[in-house]
Structures are given as C-alpha cells and as structure tokens.
Amino acid sequence: MESFGRICSVIGSDRPGRKVGGLLRPEHLSRALELLIKASSVAVVTGFFVPACGAPETDGPGGAVMLGRALERCGRSATLYTDARCFSVLESCSRAVEGPAVRSVETGEEILESSPSLLVFIERLGRAADGRYYNMRAEDISSVTAPLDDAAPLALTAGIPVLAVGDGGNEAGMGNFRGDLSSILPEYAHCLSVTQASVTLPADVSDWGGYALAAMLSLAAGEWVGPEEEEIDRMLASLVGAGAVDGVTRRGEPTVDSFNASVHRAVVRSLQEIMSSAILNTKRAPL
Numbered sequence: 001m002e003s004f005g006r007i008c009s010v011i012g013s014d015r016p017g018r019k020v021g022g023l024l025r026p027e028h029l030s031r032a033l034e035l036l037i038k039a040s041s042v043a044v045v046t047g048f049f050v051p052a053c054g055a056p057e058t059d060g061p062g063g064a065v066m067l068g069r070a071l072e073r074c075g076r077s078a079t080l081y082t083d084a085r086c087f088s089v090l091e092s093c094s095r096a097v098e099g100p101a102v103r104s105v106e107t108g109e110e111i112l113e114s115s116p117s118l119l120v121f122i123e124r125l126g127r128a129a130d131g132r133y134y135n136m137r138a139e140d141i142s143s144v145t146a147p148l149d150d151a152a153p154l155a156l157t158a159g160i161p162v163l164a165v166g167d168g169g170n171e172a173g174m175g176n177f178r179g180d181l182s183s184i185l186p187e188y189a190h191c192l193s194v195t196q197a198s199v200t201l202p203a204d205v206s207d208w209g210g211y212a213l214a215a216m217l218s219l220a221a222g223e224w225v226g227p228e229e230e231e232i233d234r235m236l237a238s239l240v241g242a243g244a245v246d247g248v249t250r251r252g253e254p255t256v257d258s259f260n261a262s263v264h265r266a267v268v269r270s271l272q273e274i275m276s277s278a279i280l281n282t283k284r285a286p287l
Helices: 002-011 026-038 061-073 084-096 108-112 148-157 174-184 185-193 208-219 230-242 263-279
Strands: 040-047 077-081 103-104 116-122 162-166 198-200
Touching: 002 162, 002 174, 002 208, 002 263, 026 116, 026 162, 026 198, 040 061, 040 108, 040 148, 061 077, 061 084, 061 116, 061 174, 061 208, 061 230, 084 103, 084 208, 084 230, 108 148, 116 148, 116 208, 148 162, 162 174, 162 208, 174 185, 174 198, 198 208, 230 263
Parallel strands: 040 077, 040 116, 077 103, 116 162, 162 198
Antiparallel strands: none
C-alpha cells in the first residue's frame, strides 16, 4: 500500500544518523498491522533505564501508551508492562492521556501470565550474544535491566506472535536485523540484541514506530485513533515531571532522542495526514 511507503519515509529516513531506520520496509508495516488486527489482548512492554542518570529515558513510553490506547479504541484489551525502575514514569505518561493500565513486572514469565494473544516490545532492551544488556554507548547495564525480553522466545514457543520496535539494534526484536546491523555498525556488533520477533520495525526513534502502529490501526477503525499533536507535549511534560531523561542528551528535558516536541508533533501530523488520505481511499477493514 502506498501509505505504508509514505510512513517509512516519515519514521525511517535516518534522521538520527544511526542507519537503523533505513532498514524499514513497507512490508514490515503491513505485517505488523495484520498482527494487531488479529489480536484480541495485547501486552505492550517498554522502559529503558539510564543508570548514569538514575532514571528511565523518555523514548518508549509515549509510543507504547499511544499504541495501547489505539488498541483499546479498536475494541482490544491492552496492558502496558515495565519493570519497577521505569514504572512511575510509564504510569505518569499513560495517565496524562488516559492510556491503558500499567503493570510492574520483573520477569518475562510474569508478562505471559495474562495469556496475551500478541506481545509487543517498544524500546525495550534485548540480550546480546553474551547474555548481557548494552546501551548505545556500549556500556553494560545488565545490573539495572530486568530480563523482560525473555518473554519473546517464551511467547514464540507458545505460538504467540511477537511484534517489536527498536531504533538502535540493542532492543528486543532487533535480532531480526542482527546480520544487517553488524555490517552497518561493526564496532557495536557485540552489543546488538539477539532477541527475535515475528515482525520488527526498525525506526529512527522508537516512539515514532509506536505512533505509526497506532496510526495504522485507524485503517481498521475507519477513523483516526492515533495521537493528537497536543498530546505529545502532555506526555513529554508528564515524563520529565516523573523524572525521565533524554537517553541521548541525558538531560531531564522535554525531548526524545534529542528531538524536541516540535519534531515529534510534525511526525504525528504527517502520520495523521497519511492515514486520513488512506481512510478516504480504502474500504473500511473488518475488525
């Protein structure tokens, strides 16, 4: 579909210069939407702790909250999961825009206790080949990272599909692109995640991948169910107010991966324009 190609240009044009978003293809978006439409109950996992700042980063919660809320607006059940270190930040973000309920867990097994029909990861670390967790500075942060990505192989073994979004290569689900990323980022190859998913979206910013998933659900709903521009500011304010920091700048400011609110609003505006056009030209998809 033409609209998926346009979405790729919005969320996968390599604006951060990491060369990860350039791996995104329209077929990834198409397959992701199929998984979302077929699901009845969805577990969305996020949360990335920055030990140097003693706080979670701002990327991840917004995309997770907006996807979860869009699923609920489409009649699905959605629950957000994170670990204790990231719980208050995610809960604050969700509460700011009337998003889904948030649960704190410390293992992947706990996530699957609710028997979701789809498991989603957005900006959640995945294990490297040595079993450790690394940030984009190649620092080992295993001591502050609960192994929630363990839910991915458990889910796949149980026949539960896994959808993932990442922007650096070290996130759960990015094991799907480990070969490509090892060539693109050879000096970082030992830090790359080996955790795989049924479908993974490599994006410029993980939040944007979550926004895109929420936006695409509008095709099934027949109306816009994604984020509104003004909600970007509300979420960022809630995140910073709860103590979150930008994972790139490591400052407690209303930015995500160094991009300010105006950039994120522009992404949402573009997604809304793309989906509004697609809804007008596409027969409403059955839920």
